[in-house]
Each structure stands twice: as C-alpha cells, then as structure tokens.
Amino acid sequence: MTEFDQYREGYSQQIDNAVAFSGQPQDFFTRAKARYLLDVFATFRSQRKMAPSQSLDVLDIGCGQGLIHPHLRPAQSGIKLTGIDVAGTVIEEARAANPDVHYDVYDGVHLPYPDRSFDVAYAIAVMHHVPPDDWEAFLVEAARIVRPGGLVVIIEHNPVNPLTQKIVKSCPFDQNAVLLRSGRLAKLCRAAGLVDPKRQFIIFTPFDTPFFHKLEASLGWLPLGAQYCMAAHVPS
Numbered sequence: 001m002t003e004f005d006q007y008r009e010g011y012s013q014q015i016d017n018a019v020a021f022s023g024q025p026q027d028f029f030t031r032a033k034a035r036y037l038l039d040v041f042a043t044f045r046s047q048r049k050m051a052p053s054q055s056l057d058v059l060d061i062g063c064g065q066g067l068i069h070p071h072l073r074p075a076q077s078g079i080k081l082t083g084i085d086v087a088g089t090v091i092e093e094a095r096a097a098n099p100d101v102h103y104d105v106y107d108g109v110h111l112p113y114p115d116r117s118f119d120v121a122y123a124i125a126v127m128h129h130v131p132p133d134d135w136e137a138f139l140v141e142a143a144r145i146v147r148p149g150g151l152v153v154i155i156e157h158n159p160v161n162p163l164t165q166k167i168v169k170s171c172p173f174d175q176n177a178v179l180l181r182s183g184r185l186a187k188l189c190r191a192a193g194l195v196d197p198k199r200q201f202i203i204f205t206p207f208d209t210p211f212f213h214k215l216e217a218s219l220g221w222l223p224l225g226a227q228y229c230m231a232a233h234v235p236s
Helices: 011-022 028-049 088-097 132-145 160-170 182-191 211-219
Strands: 056-063 079-085 102-106 119-123 146-157 195-202 227-233
Touching: 028 056, 028 102, 028 119, 028 146, 028 195, 079 088, 088 102, 132 146, 132 182, 132 211, 146 160, 146 182, 182 195, 182 227
Parallel strands: 056 079, 056 119, 079 102, 119 146
Antiparallel strands: 146 227, 195 227
C-alpha cells in the first residue's frame, strides 16, 4: 500500500478541511487549474495547426482520483486523456468515475509507455511529494514520453504564498512535502533537457466569477498566487 492509498477514505474531505478558511471547497481550486490546462491545450493545438478531428494525447502523471478530469471534458476539448498513479486503490475510483479516461498504475519511477507517446504530460501537486534528489529524474522521465515539440506542464504549490504554506502544513498527506520555488523548477526543467519554460501564477482570490477569472489571468506574472504553473517544451 502506498502513502496515498492509506488516505483513500476521506481524502477529499481532508483537503476541504485544509482549505476551508478560504471560503471555497477543493473543487474551486481544481477548476482553476482546469481552466489553465484547457488554455494550454487550446494554444498548443492552434500552434501545431491540428485538425479539429485530431485528438491531443495527454498524460496526467500522479492523477489520484482523477478529480480534475471531468473539468477537462475530454470529449468536448478534443483530448485523449490517460491518467497514471502509484496508488492502485484511488485509480480504481478514478476508473469508475471517469469512463472516458484510460488509467494505469506505475511504480512512481518509470512510466510504462514507449518514448514519444504523448503530446502533453502534466503533473499537478506531485513533485513536492518526490524526494528533491529525484526531481530532475522525474522531469527527464516525463519528457521521455512526450513527442518532440510537445509540452511538459508542472503545477505546484507556491511556497512564497503564506496561505499555501498554511494549507500544506494542515494536510496530513503533505507532512513529508518539500515545496519548490518556481525559479528552482525552471532550472530543473532546463537541466532535464526541456526548453523555454514559461511560468504563470494562479489563484489570487477566492472569488469564482468571469470577472475574477479574467483578472487572475492578467496577474499571471505576479509571484503571489497560491500555485504556479510551468510549461516547457521537449526540443523539436
């Protein structure tokens, strides 16, 4: 049993408890990340001039229960989504909840896919659970299974934000977490052979309206968001 299998019961409730002071449930934060990813997918499709009928192959590394997957709307957004995690019990739940997503279990080190299998690979709040000595290897493995010109996207907690620090300290399954700053992640991306890492900060307010969605998008440069996103290319 993995560290996360033992938190299977009450996983979502524990996260809701940790973020309760914000006035928003976990799903608020999940939807914010989904909006960012959908923008990334749409921009990628446009830049690659992909036909509307052509699926974008996307891998979610460390997907857990797949809580973000309904918000990514695979059928409507033109993506072929695969999720993978080390926790077999939560993958069972993800499969039951999201029949339009393919799921696998792996050892946390080697992704069971051939080189160049996906257009995009992303990991949300995963790297801070990886031992720091293995951070570069994690990125190298993610890049291995992405096609030339594709993207590796990492979404992480922003340790500069004091409220993020509070949330992490109050989550039982984050007790061993080591947060990494965005500048460190950019250097790790380059060391792993990725190019042109671009950073965007997200989740500045607890408000969930179109006005605040646009406001937050305009503040992506400001290093005060609760989380940040890093998108880097696999060299062509």
